[in-house]
Every structure is written in structure tokens, then in C-alpha cells.
Amino acid sequence: MSSFSILQALNSAPLYLICGGIIAFVAVICVIFLIRAYRAGIAMGMDKGKMKTVITSSATFSILPSVGILLGVIALSGSLGIPWPWLRLSVIGALHYETQVAQAAAEQVGLSSLSAAEMTPQAFTTIALLMSICIMWGMVLSVFLNKGYLKKISGSKKGEAKETATFKPNDLDNKKGGFADKAMTAMFIGLVGAYVASYIGGFVSGGAQNGGGIFRFRGDWVPLVVVAASALSMAFFIWLSEKKKLAWVDNFSIAGSMIVGMAAAVVVSL
């Protein structure tokens, strides 16, 4: 199947129907929870104005990050079509997670990269299944443990302490807190390091079909340009956010940096 026809299949009406149906179902769940919470708030004597403020502020707060997520759909659409990334990023997923898992699954089915040029229907369904399985554990834990865990937390009055334990990439120097957050950050450093190192190794010793070999520098250098461009772009976003106090740019930092990196790939491949 050519890359054009696989993308046609991945963008076909039945796939839109399946993915759109699940998204619509999740939207209905949100509406049910929203109405129940609003009614419960009124019944418990909460101020209607306060609740309306929460709804308005949450809606406005979410517009910019949602546009950032949409850029992620565009980024993944070239290899996985539009409906599946639309589903994954509307429900449950996040761009950085989806891309990593999709790449790992692509490797397992024998693709050298996550691209439509190599994609097959079976590769796609395998990638889609792995994406679903890898991040379902928050939901699984919710089903089995949410009630008991919340009961235990409220009983032991430790809720306030837990609330401060948010996960941040650069908190390794924070002396407070346990090792769990640090271990997670370290794990992500290892994960990112593995891929960056593979691009370096691929350039230095890869490209066997072009007469490459160990230290022959005949491998593909485009991924390195892409890594550099997106890293520089991320540095710029962080500079804007931290030095220029433009916190809203954080919403676009990952997706925006990816678009810059991908644009660099187009430019150097012309």
C-alpha cells in the first residue's frame, strides 16, 4: 500500500465515525458530570455566581492549550492520519506520550520511522493498540482504587500535603519531598537520552546502504538538525516564559517546538 493510499484508508469515513463516536461519548460524560456538579452545588448552597465564574474561567483557560493540542494532531496526522490522533489527543492522551509510544510501537513492527511511507494497516492497528494500552492505567486505577484511596486520604487528613507534590521536570534540586518525583524525572532523562543518542549514533556510524560504518559519518543527519532546531525553539519558549513573563507561551512550547523542528526537516530536505 503506498503512503497516499494508507493515509486515505486512515482518513476514511469509518475511522472518523469510530473515533468521533468515542469522542462524542466522552463529551456526553463531561456534560453529565458538569450538570450533576452544578446541581449539587446549588443544592448545597454554593454561590451560583462562583460556579459560573469557575466555568467561564476554565473555558477561557483551556482555549490556548487546546490550540496547542490541535497542533499535535496536525503533527501526527502525516503518519497516523487525522482521526486516530484526533481521538487520542481529545481523550486520555498527551502529545509527548502519544508520539513516544507510537515510535516504540513502530520499531516493534519493523518500521524504521513513524512515517506514512512505511506504514501498513497492521503496523497502524498495532501502534494504535499499544497507544491505548500504555496509558490506560490511570483509568484502571480509578475504577478500582479511586473511592478507597480518597476515603483513606480524607480520613488521614493528608490531602493538603499531597496537593503540593506536583511533577516538574526541573525539580531535582528541590530538597523537599521523596525520591519518587526525582526517579520519574531521571527515567524521562534516560528516555529522551536514548532517542537523542540514537540520532547521534545513527549519523556517526549509520547509513550502511551509503557505505557507512563505525565513525564514517554517512548516516542520516536530518534528525540531528531537527533535534537542534526544536531544542533551540524550546529554549526560546522557555526564555519568553521565564524572562519575559509570557506564561501563556507554555501552552505552545512542545507543539510549537515540534513544528519548528519539522519545518527544519522540510527546509534541509529541499
Added chain:
Amino acid sequence: MKNANMNDANIKNESTYFERYNDMTHVLGRIFTTIVLVMLVGAPFLIGKILGAMPDLKATAKGFLSVGIIWTVSSIVEFLVYTPMLGAGGSYLAFITGNLINMKIPCAVNARDTVGAKSGTPENEIISTLSIATSSLVTVLVLALGVLLLQPLQPVLQSQVLQPAFANVVAALFGAMAYKYFRGNMDIAAIPLTFLCLLFIFVPSLTSSTSFMIIPGGGLAILISWLKFKKRNA
């Protein structure tokens, strides 16, 4: 005295009402989460039936062992940390709709700060549910509109000129994340990165199984982080 008794009765009624509301939230949360789980895991098989190619379960299992374990641990940590913050309704919704760190958590915290609700209170339960439900609906709406607008752009997105961009989407992600994670943590990242570079340079065939190299890379980074942690707390 009479007024005090009436107040006590009101508080008791409110408390009973909230308990009933919360119990029903758990019932609905469990049912809906289970249905969505079945839908999400079932969708690849349904798509497989349409495309005439079922998922390769062996490759899925291998992929899960390489990268899924990390996300499983990450999911457990997220569950333990965020559930008390979000309350019952908010956490069921947040784990169904995803985008926790980049959107749902800041959105719920912002909403809670706006009205001054305290964690663990009935008010926080309501506020956080309202906030996450609204946020999820906005994302669904923005993405649906975006996908609709993307339709005329499909020929452009599938053009040959843009293919290098989509072929390098993973490199683009890791470039951005490398800056984010390595920045300020180079003392932890330097050794695993050097080790992995040498490994990929001297054994180039390993590039086809990069995801497995996350295990030694991550293990090494955790070890260094642990040593640093121990030294600081000694």
C-alpha cells in the same frame, strides 16, 4: 437554641446530600471509565477489521515491555498525586480525558484559587468537577473544529514536500524534551547520554531497537539521581 438545632440539622442534611452525591459520582465514574476503557482498547481491533489487518499482539507485548512500563509507573504516580487534588468527579474525568499536566491540573488549580476553595472539601469537589468538565468540553470543541478545518488541507499535508517533516516528528519531540529535561539536570543526564551515544556508535544496529535502550539509560539516570539524593540527605 432552636436556631442552633436547625443549623445542625441543615449541616447534617447537606452532609448526607453530599455523601449521596459522592457515592453516585463513584458509581457513574466507574461505569463510564470502564466503558471508555473498553472502547479505547477495542477501537484498534474494530479498525483492524475495517482495514483487514488485526494488531500484532506479539509486537504490542514487546512494545509494552520497552516503553509501556515507564508510562505505567508514570500513571501510578499521577493517580496517587492528582486524585486527592481533584476529588472524585474531577479525577474520573481527568483520567478519561487526559492532558493532565499540561492542562487539567493547572485549570483545576486556577479554578480553585479563583473561588478560594480548600482541598478535600465538598466545595472543592464541585469546583474541580465543573472545571475539568468544562476544560474537556472546550478541548473536544476546539479539536473538532480544527479537524473540520483540516479537511481542505489534506492534499497539502500529504504532499511530498512535507513528508520529511512528518518522518521526523519523533526527533522534533525529543529535541524539545531534551532541552526541557536536560536543562538544569546535566549532572544526571551527561553519563547516560555519553554511555548511550557510545553504544549506538559502536553497535549501530541498536538504532532499530531504541526503545529498549530506554531501560539501561533510564536505570543509569535513576542510579545517579539516587546517589545524588542520598548524598544530599546524608
